[in-house]
Amino acid sequence: MGILERNHLMIIREVAREGSLTAAAVRLNLTQPALSHAVRKIEFQLGVKIWRREGRSLVLTQAGQWLLSLANRLLPQFSLAEERLEQFANGERGTLRIGMECHPCYQWLLNVVSPYLERWPKVDVDVRQKFQFGGIGALLSNEIDILVTPDPLYKPELNFTPVFDYELVLVVGSGHKLYGAKHITPEQLSSETLITYPVPSERLDIYTQFLQPAGIAPRQQKQIETTDIMLVMVAHGRGVAVLPRWLVEEYASRYDLHAIRLGKNGIAKQIFLGRRETDDDIQYLADFIKFAAEPREEAQNS
Structure with a gap:
């Protein structure tokens, strides 16, 4: 028995939707001969009969019905996953994991996080205080994305920005x-x-x-x-x-x-935000650091 592939599910779904190979071929941007070959190949690869003919229509077998149900569940998830990955790649979505090495900085952080979340509705924020190997270790091991600290420890792979x-x-x-x-x-x-x-x-x-x-x-x-x-x-x-x-x-x-x-x-003293150099191109992370500096400027001008 062969491996079930995503394109198998797409073909099963479109043939079921259209009821004929001709219409399904148009939806799939294939010629009818190419789709007919693909249908035969799927059944051969999976070792099970998926369709039966009734006149000019293709009707799903019991196995085909089960696969159609699977396609209707999985294909939207594939599409969503690809959309989310594209958003991750463009820095539009994610969870910003913030590590705290500054107990009294929580109130300052709240004043930054609240308006930041309004600015980035598809980004969540998670704040952590306890780390397995300390704040710098958590940053280097990807346990957190940003470290809030009054005492930066400069390393070649880390960047620290004073924000307050x-x-x-x-x-x-x-x-x-x-x-x-x-x-x-x-x-x-x-x-x-x-x-x-x-x-x-x-x-x-x-x-x-x-x-x-x-x-x-x-x-x-x-x-x-x-x-x-x-x-x-x-x-x-x-x-x-x-x-x-x-x-x-x-x-x-x-x-x-x-x-x-x-x-x-x-x-x-100063509050610093530390991050990995490799994350410099993540837009929502870079924007948090830029945004965090704004209250500092206001405080200095007040």
Whole structure:
């Protein structure tokens, strides 16, 4: 028995639709002799009788009826698959898998994703935070398509684009002794409970860029996963936190918080979007990066 092919199903469907070889040949852009030969060849290859003649018409056998049902199910799926693949090739459809290495960046990302989805109705977005081999490993192994990170690791096969500038600040509640201060020194945190995201201290800028160079450690560190709970804790005097200034300003209407500069010069940071060089021609991916930079420009001009 031979292999069932897509063109077999197309011929079975068109002959059934038209009821004659002559009309079906026109639909299939074949001559009638060529289609007659194809019909005989299909039956020979499959080793089963598909049609029987009734006068000038071809009528499907039981096997032919089953194949017609199969053709009616599968052929539209083939057409859809080809259409989708063409859209993938043209960068018009897909799922944009975004990896996050920046806990407080979720709010920023929401402000980008919502209008982006309106712009790309055939593209879905999936956000991931846990990776088998870290963010860079996830990007290199095609586990994600874009990595959101404040700390890019440059490699020849990866490109990183800065899309948003921000300042890290200390956040305190209304009853805190530092409330109203313009800036602080590392020593002033030595008696504080520092609330952070569940990230190793070697990946936290408050340690690497502020406390450790001065040889200072906070009195205690608490790890909390969600920004809302972190800020509720700070507002109720259970500790202090370090977050982007723009995020603190967004929450200012909900909680009585105060942002304090870390040192006289502050700690300036950027959000980067990393991608594989091989994906540079994917239009919806490139457009996300371009679109993500727009809020940064607005923030700088405000």
